[in-house]
Amino acid sequence: MTWEKMLRPHLAALEPYQPIVPVEVLAQESGNTVDGVIKLDGNENPYGPSLRVARAMADYPFFHIYPDPDQRQLRQALEGYVGLGAEHIVAGAGSDELIDLLLRLFLEPRDQVINLTPTFGMYPFSTHICGGEVVEVPRDDDFQIDLAAVRRKLRPRVKIVFVASPNNPSGNLATQEQVLGLLDMGLLVVVDEAYYEFAGETVVHLVKEHPNLVVLRTFSKWAGLAGLRVGYAVCHPGLVKHIMRIKPPYNLNVAAQVAAVESLKDLECLQARVLDIVAERERLYRLLQGLDSLHPYTSRANFILCSLQGWDAREAYMRLRQQGIFLRYFSNPRVSHCLRISVGKPEQSDATLTALSHAEKEMAVRPK
Ligand SMILES: Cc1ncc(COP(=O)(O)O)c(C=O)c1O
Incomplete structure (x- = not known):
């Protein structure tokens, strides 16, 4: 054919x-x-989800109108929850979409991404779709990150490292020292905090000081919205602008936005x-x-x-x-x-x- x-x-x-x-x-x-x-x-x-979500969906009058490409309502609603201004925040159709957008933004064909295995399967999957190569750096026996092993893999073509914290499937957190160690290597460090709410520990406070840090979060787990697909990235405002520029304009659908905003009202x-x-x-x-x-x-x-x-x-x-x-x-x-x-x-x-x-x-x- x-x-x-x-x-x-x-x-x-x-x-x-x-x-x-x-x-x-x-x-x-x-x-x-x-x-x-x-x-x-x-x-x-x-x-x-919160019971408020179903009620708000039933009452929402604008399903026939396209969503806001600037995601204003959700980004503003997230300010208090995240502790940073809306200019640091961009939402996606699940954090899966943000993983893909970051890779599209940073990878030239054959550029490399460090994958701290075993970890979440979307990192290598989306890397391959974007034409990148995956460099595996195994975690140690306790699933801790081996910083020295990461350092040994550094080459000009290595652009990004993904750090799930807590890690999926092992459940352990990355320490702040490990994240700082990775940030010092000059890579884009994507700390995926999909399970943040169950751990109560975050590195979001490092975003202001470190323009090469992106923190990913999602409403899928703690807020019970996995089926509606809503996640967000917290990072430098300049990077937010670039993500905004390349994302599909209406990536956050209105149902997802209504549900996420209602969830934040029912904390x-x-x-x-x-x-x-x-x-x-x-x-x-x-x-x-x-x-x-x-x-x-x-x-x-x-x-x-x-x-x-x-x-x-x-x-x-x-x-x-x-x-x-x-x-x-x-x-x-x-x-x-x-x-x-x-x-x-x-x-x-x-x-x-x-x-x-x-x-x-x-x-x-x-x-x-
Ligand atoms: C570490 C990690 N990141 C991201 C996701 C996907 O999140 P979302 O539903 O927001 O795409 C998952 C889902 O299992 C996950 O385990």
């Missing part, structure tokens, strides 16, 4: 991103009802739910510690990575899937012996624990 020969070769050969699928599809695949599915694979918020309720999720994370961690051949890593996010010792993580994943319990399995060899469990409601944790402990009894090889 002619169009196949016309495809850009690096995109024709692109390794696809492995996305998660919606709950209705999982229900159908596992022969369950939607209510019967336990979906703990996407780090979504089990409590959903007390949403933050109370975040606290519930954090308490449930700690309870789930203790329950997982009770299994002999499973090791949970401490987490500051809304998920827990567990390493399975003496039993096959993929088989365990498939087995729970058949029971309608969906966890995240990774083929990346560094974590292919692990499962990542999103923190859901207490009853979902309990059902997962029961299923894991049955699986462990039947699958794990116990040391003699």
Whole structure:
């Protein structure tokens, strides 16, 4: 076919991103009802959005009018929450879109991006789409960033480093010293704080002093808006202007803007739910510690990575899937012996624990 020969070769050969699928599809695949599915694979918020969101959507009169290309309402509403002026803020269709826009803005073909593996899969995926190359710098055994190893990889073509903090899938934070160390290397340092609200620690206060720092945030996790796609970047006003110039003009749709603004008006309720999720994370961690051949890593996010010792993580994943319990399995060899469990409601944790402990009894090889 002619169009196949016309495809850009690096995109024709692109390794696809492995996305998660919606709950209705999982229900159908596992022969369950939607209510019967336990979906703990996407780090979504089990409590959903603020009730104010549905009410505001129902009352919103301008769905037939294009959104504001300057995103004025949301950027202003975020000023108090972020602690910086609107000129430091730009929103996107999820932080995924901002990852892509930053790469488009900074990468020439074959430029390099440092990926601190194991980490969030969108960084290498979007780098490849933009024609860039990924330089992997593995984290240490505790998933900490190895600054010396990053330094050894520095070349003129290395432009960006992405730092998920807390990191997905390991759940640990980057320290401020590590972020400062990366900033000193002169790269664009993108600190992805998708799980900031569950950790309570941020480097946003460094933005004013460091024009090469971008902090990414999202409404997907703490505010329960994953389906509406709204994230934002906090960075130097000059960089905001460049992102504004290249983004699709109406990238933040009106429903997303209304929902995000309403969420910021209902902080007390949403933050109370975040606290519930954090308490449930700690309870789930203790329950997982009770299994002999499973090791949970401490987490500051809304998920827990567990390493399975003496039993096959993929088989365990498939087995729970058949029971309608969906966890995240990774083929990346560094974590292919692990499962990542999103923190859901207490009853979902309990059902997962029961299923894991049955699986462990039947699958794990116990040391003699
Ligand atoms: C580290 C990290 N960054 C970004 C995202 C995506 O966020 P958004 O829904 O805003 O695109 C995720 C989602 O899982 C994530 O884990």
